[in-house]
Amino acid sequence: MIRLVLPAALLATGFALAADIPANERRSGFDFMSSSTQQMQRDDTLNPAMLWVAEGEAQWSEAPAAAAKSCASCHGDAVGSMRGVAARYPAFDERRQKPVDLQQRINLCRETHQQQPALAAESRPLLGLAAYIGLQSRGLPVSPPQDARLQPARSRGAALFNTAMGQLNFSCAQCHNDNWGHRLAGSPIPQAHPTGYPIYRLEWQGMGSLQRRLRNCMTGVRAEPLPYGADELVELELYLNSRAAGMTVETPAVRP
Amino acid sequence: MAALLSSATAQPLVKYVVTGDAIPDSLTGSPGDAARGRAIVTNRQKGLCLLCHTGPFAEERFQGDLAPSLAGAGSRWTEGQLRLRIVDSRRVTPSTIMPSYYRIDGLTRVGAAWRDRPVLSAAEIEDVVAFLKTLRE
Numbered sequence: 589m590i591r592l593v594l595p596a597a598l599l600a601t602g603f604a605l606a607a608d609i610p611a612n613e614r615r616s617g618f619d620f621m622s623s624s625t626q627q628m629q630r631d632d633t634l635n636p637a638m639l640w641v642a643e644g645e646a647q648w649s650e651a652p653a654a655a656a657k658s659c660a661s662c663h664g665d666a667v668g669s670m671r672g673v674a675a676r677y678p679a680f681d682e683r684r685q686k687p688v689d690l691q692q693r694i695n696l697c698r699e700t701h702q703q704q705p706a707l708a709a710e711s712r713p714l715l716g717l718a719a720y721i722g723l724q725s726r727g728l729p730v731s732p733p734q735d736a737r738l739q740p741a742r743s744r745g746a747a748l749f750n751t752a753m754g755q756l757n758f759s760c761a762q763c764h765n766d767n768w769g770h771r772l773a774g775s776p777i778p779q780a781h782p783t784g785y786p787i788y789r790l791e792w793q794g795m796g797s798l799q800r801r802l803r804n805c806m807t808g809v810r811a812e813p814l815p816y817g818a819d820e821l822v823e824l825e826l827y828l829n830s831r832a833a834g835m836t837v838e839t840p841a842v843r844p
Numbered sequence: 845m846a847a848l849l850s851s852a853t854a855q856p857l858v859k860y861v862v863t864g865d866a867i868p869d870s871l872t873g874s875p876g877d878a879a880r881g882r883a884i885v886t887n888r889q890k891g892l893c894l895l896c897h898t899g900p901f902a903e904e905r906f907q908g909d910l911a912p913s914l915a916g917a918g919s920r921w922t923e924g925q926l927r928l929r930i931v932d933s934r935r936v937t938p939s940t941i942m943p944s945y946y947r948i949d950g951l952t953r954v955g956a957a958w959r960d961r962p963v964l965s966a967a968e969i970e971d972v973v974a975f976l977k978t979l980r981e
Contacts, residue, residue, distance in 0.1 A: 755958040756892075756943045757951055767910055767941065773888065773895045774906030810958045 608765040609779055614835060617778035617843060620769070625790070629842040637719060637788035637840030640712070640795045644720025647713055656702040659717075666724055674718075675725040675837050678826045680737045687741045689822050691718050691797060709816035715786045715795045722786065722839030730783060730837060732829045741819075745827030748820060754811030760824075763805075775844070781832040782825065784841020791844065798825055857946060858966045865936055866924030871946070871966035881975025884968055885914070891964070891972065896942070900979065910941065916981035926976045930969055945969060 618626060628634045649660040663669045677690040688696065694717050695706040707714035732738075749760045763772070764780035771777070785798040792800075799821050803813035814821045858871045870876075884891040886901055893899070898907040899914035917926065928935060933942040945963040954960075964972065 751952060753951075753953040755951065755954050755961075755963060758941065758943075762941050771906075771909045773908050806953075807955065810955045811953045812955045 608761065609768070609831075611834070614781065614832070615768075615779055616781055616783050616835060616838065618784070618838060618841065620776040620778045621842075621844060625842055625844055629784075629838070635788065635840065635842055637786070637795060637842065640716045640719045640786070640788075641723055641840060643712065644716035644718070647717055648720060652698070652702055652704050656704060659697065662697075662701060666721065670721045670724040672725055672728050672731070674722040674839060675728045676731045676733050678738075678822050678829065679733050680735050686819065687738055687822050687826055689798075689825050690721065691799075692817065692822070694718060694721070710797060710800060712795075715797065718797065719786050719795065719840045722837070725837040726839055728837050729834045730829055730832045732826070732833055738826060741823045742826045742830055744820070745823035745825070748824055749827055754806065754809035756809045758809040760805065780828060781835055782828045783832055783835050784838040784843070786839070787841045787843045789843045795840075798828075857948065857962060860931065862928060862935065863924070865928060866922060867927040867931060868924040870970055871927070871931075872970050874970070876967070876970030876972070876974035878971070878974040878978050880968075881971035881973070884964070884972050885975060890968075892943070914976065914979055916979060918977040918979040919981055921976075923973060923977055926973050927969065930964070930972055930976075 618629065621629075628636075632638050645666075647659070648666055649658050651658045651661075660666070674690050677693060678687040679693070680686070681688040681693070681696065683696070683700070691709070691714055694714065698704045698706055707717075752759045752762070760780065763777050768777050768779045782798050785801070786795050787801070788795050789801075799816055802821055802824055803816075806813040860867050860871055861869065885893045885899070886904055888894060893914065894901070894904055894907045896908040896910040897912065897914050898909065901907070921929070929942075931946040932944040933940050934944050943963055946966065946969055948960055948962055
């Protein structure tokens with residue numbers, strides 16, 4: 589079984605790679621938002637993402653086909669069985685022998701345990717399930733598994749984070765490590781902590797995954813965005829999660 | 845095949861000579877148009893300047909704060925110095941975040957729509973330089 593370690597231990601062993609932002613200066617994207625957007629996230633009755641959560645909850649106990657089992661029939665009540673799960677994804681998958689993120693993990697259950705086709709990237713049912721499972725980790729610390737098999741992928745994610753790309757030739761680190769808190773036109777640059785995904789983004793007028801957010805940043809520097817599900821995106825997610833180890837899960841967050 | 849095609853369609857960049865920290869000669873051989881330059885500088889899809897810079901543009905909301913104000917740039921720098929700072933700012937300050945506006949080599953994963961094209965054309969660079977020269981304090 590995957591062993592969890594305390595975030596303090598992660599940092600002490602230098603596990604969090606080039607955590608270029610000192611631990612005591614790390615801040616969630618929440619802190620850079622206007623107070624009205626913060627209020628929208630704080631109050632579940634105002635947070636539009638709760639609609640997706642409610643749909644995810646309904647799906648959890650529905651059999652997707654007559655012969656198939658529901659998620660609940662294997663996993664029971666998500667409030668207990670899924671507590672803390674989202675906080676440690678991406679994690680290593682035995683069958684694929686590589687890291688998978690939470691949405692890929694959900695689709696693995698769809699395919700292998702429900703004999704159903706994978707749900708499409710960014711589809712409403714996939715985001716709903718991910719938001720519902722994510723909610724079961726809200727308030728818990730981001731807890732990347734200390735699993736040596738993840739290390740090569742996590743290092744590749746760190747390397748990509750520091751690689752300049754696109755016509756404008758920016759690395760993620762140049763904005764999110766070196767210039768966080770400054771304004772790019774009207775928007776404050778956050779530190780890129782993946783603590784709230786999937787999020788309801790006002791600009792999208794809808795829900796989106798971390799991969800969608802990462803693809804947006806790539807397009808912003810006029811780079812060719814990595815395709816949904818690409819190993820490189822999962823590697824970036826892995827790195828971002830280790831960089832945010834110990835921060836509080838906010839799913840489902842609201843972002844501008 | 846793909847490589848052949850892309851190299852055949854890529855626009856070769858105008859060659860230029862750097863003297864000290866400046867490109868003294870116009871990339872097009874003629875002076876730019878300051879009014880067109882102003883439009884490029886304030887256009888967030890084209891010049892992108894106000895993503896990072898502020899400047900004397902009262903009508904523009906949401907200017908960046910990643911870089912010094914452009915106000916007075918025309919008194920601080922010669923035309924040739926301004927040209928090099930737009931063409932290839934990294935040549936002046938290797939660690940700068942200011943994009944090189946007239947450079948297509950040494951880039952990674954450039955999006956299909958932008959491949960083998962500089963951010964601004966030689967004529968657009970000259971327009972921007974002409975405009976910046978008018979920003980005097």
